[in-house]
Amino acid sequence: MVSLRCHRSKYIWATLGVLALLWLYIFPVYRIPSDKEMVEEVLRQGQTWSRNQTAVELYRKLLTDCCNPKRMFAVTKENSPLGKVLWYDGEFYHYHTVTNETYPIFVQDTPLQLPLKRCSVVGNGGVLKHSGCGNEIDRADFIMRCNLPPLSKDYTDDVGTKTHLVSANPSIIEKSFQNLLWSRKSFVESMKAYGSSYIYIPAFSMKPGTDPSLRAYHALADSSSNQTVLFANPDFLKNVGIFWKNHGVHGKRLSTGLFLVSLALGLCEEVTAYGFWPFSVGLDERPVSHHYYDNILPSSRFHAMPEEFLQLWHLHKSGTLRMRVGSCAKERMELKREK
Template sequence: MKGRGLDMKFKMLHWLSLLSLSLTLLVWLGHVITQHDPMVVVQNRGLRGYMRITPHRTEQFLDLHCNQCALVSSSGQMLRTGAGEEIDKFDCVIRMNNAPTRGFEQDVGNRTKVRVVSHTSVPLLVKNESYFFQQSANTTYVVWGPDRNMRQDGKGHIFNALLKIAKSYPKVRIYTVTKEQIQYCDSMFQNETGKDRMKTGAFLSTGFFTMILALDICDRIHVYGMIDDNYCSRANHGDVPYHYYEQGRLNECKMYNVHEHAKRGGHRFITEKAIYAKWATHHQIEFKYPSWSL
């Protein structure tokens, strides 16, 4: 009996050794496959909420990380700041929609690493495609929009326009915000406000999608030209244009107040600013021109 027990113990040790060796081989094999199979690398890297638009429809996700980011608002607050040189020193400069730099370099800088674009602004980029997709070919474009415009079955007219650009300029990096990521942004808004965005008739702004993206890719965010949620209610607030490049047209605070109280279809700009202030208490976010008192 004693010999039989030793024999069983020996066999168990033998099988354990083989199992350990097999696991080691599997780990090594998995490492080799990942190193040599580019498709495996593509599937396991990047932010899955942002998918590249390519003629071949291959799954490529945004793979970008920045230490220090400058998030530049399109607000008239940027005028006469002289912040351009300071902005251009950051690792990544993030802009929105079709906000130009030419002619405003002294205040807003010249470099653009990432441009977050609303579906409504895509036609403006296409209209000036030689500038946005040839001269600014090093810029990464992240486009958001509702499924009816961004669907990929041939019926999404904004997606179709972007796909055409991707075919004409294959080096340009254009990403779409996925349906799942938009739902995530909706849930973020509801978690912070307690209100269902759709039921309250609100649309998230490009600024909201931009801030979410910046939190995803930046270690520290320096926000330029964005007012806080109390700015327009203060008696001594300044009157500035809604966009720095559209002077004499829309007033920023009037636009914000109209949208904030619209029953249907408005952006909740002021509410979004209150959300950013909350996020800044536990993320590395700094606001300049004007600075915020958190």
């Protein structure tokens, strides 16, 4: 009897051990550095940075192999013909079949003149406030922005004025423009801040976002806007999500910023990222707002911002892309003194 109990106990503990290992595999335990530790890490690295062409080409190949951004980043007539099923990347069991209604509003093929040269990817982090990075951002050949950020005169010294591609999350269309159900005028007027840019909308990520996204397209088309709406290809978004999950980002969904950085790494020869800093204090250890224009925090249920930053910081240290965290104005003054 004692022997039987002993064997049973060993079996139970072995089973629990296997279950624990499975749990750790699915939900790995890791420690994100504290805000202070990240400040110390960035300050240790300093402002010196040099591009590593080998690392750039390696990452471009990795993204091409997994996600093919040049061909697949947007829904086009070429990659999504009539009858094709577009499976939503943000939820299970829902899809959109390309019909005679949606097919005509897709661009023929990728409209960008590739390869792009110097690209600025501008996040909306509060670290941009008082950074003086506006001129530097605007000197890039191609500038990407996230989720229709404000570009009024209060902010242009820090974030610049030019835009070549800006993402527009359907949730913003819902909250700021009431899903375009009652009026389209304020939406069309607000979009003028982005000039003749591409408006990049994930219309086929989640089913509730499809109709507002299509309304946004028609609102701009009917107003003879000089902007081009590009619908994010859900296959591209899904594959980029898998790519970063395999590299240590475990959020339910990537942030728009990381999607755009991934796109830039696949399309651009040089990438500089601004406004990516998900920590509560800056390099001077003073409090930093979440956005440069407000302090509304994202839902932690969806994004894993610190994990994303750590991956981008790794790419910065390897010379694959450049992260601008400190003050651009301060660096300009130092360069002038040296001259």
